[in-house]
Amino acid sequence: MKRCLDDREINMTILLADLLAELREDHRNMATMLDLLERDLERIRHSEEPDYELIHDILRYMTVYSDAVHHPKEDLLYGAMKAEDPSLSAGLDKVEPEHRELAILGETLRNDVEAIASGATVTRFRLVADMTDYVERLREHMSWEEGDLFRRADELVAAESAMFVAISHLDKLDPVFGPEREHSFANLLQNIKDLAES
Ligand SMILES: [Fe+2]
Ligand SMILES: [Fe+2]
Secondary structure, three states, rough: OOOOHHHHHHHHHHHHHHHHHHHHHHHHHHHHHHHHHHHHHHHOOOOOOHHHHHHHHHHHHHHHHHHHHHHHHHHHHHHHHHHHHHHHOHHHHHHHHHHHHHHHHHHHHHHHHHHHOOOOOHHHHHHHHHHHHHHHHHHHHHHHHHHHHHHHHHHHHHHOOOOOOOOOOHHOOOOOOOOOOOOHHHHHHHHHHHHHHO
């Protein structure tokens, strides 16, 4: 028998829809980061000098926001989905390991760029391989989430599920795309603007 939702549960349902909207917006922003990385990847492939400072800024953003806020929010969402409706849980066990893998790939690339900045030798082959791995794996991961996992969550929203995802401890503002932009990302913001206008 379907029970009636109380006010608190209705608010929780709204929260799930809002969370999905936020995660989708994060993906659009992350795709912009990957477009910028790909632009530099092409430069390296053509033996041109990439903008290492920009690559480093992108990876710093991915560490402080995507790895530290976006992915943990998704982990909570998927955990709650699984608890709410086990029939929606196929493949969800793979998500957390993929998030860890993406953080490691990002750290590897960041280490390459920091090594270059400190004067150490990093071969073009290795830099291209590490950048390609990062861009491809993150694109694949986001595409899986958008084409499959987020759609399963949409089903819960459509079914007016009383599902609640407690994300308050992760309620941090995006330092690049949020309302309070961090000054240290000024160069990255200018590149995003230039990319949009190109
Ligand atoms: Fe994810
Ligand atoms: Fe995601």
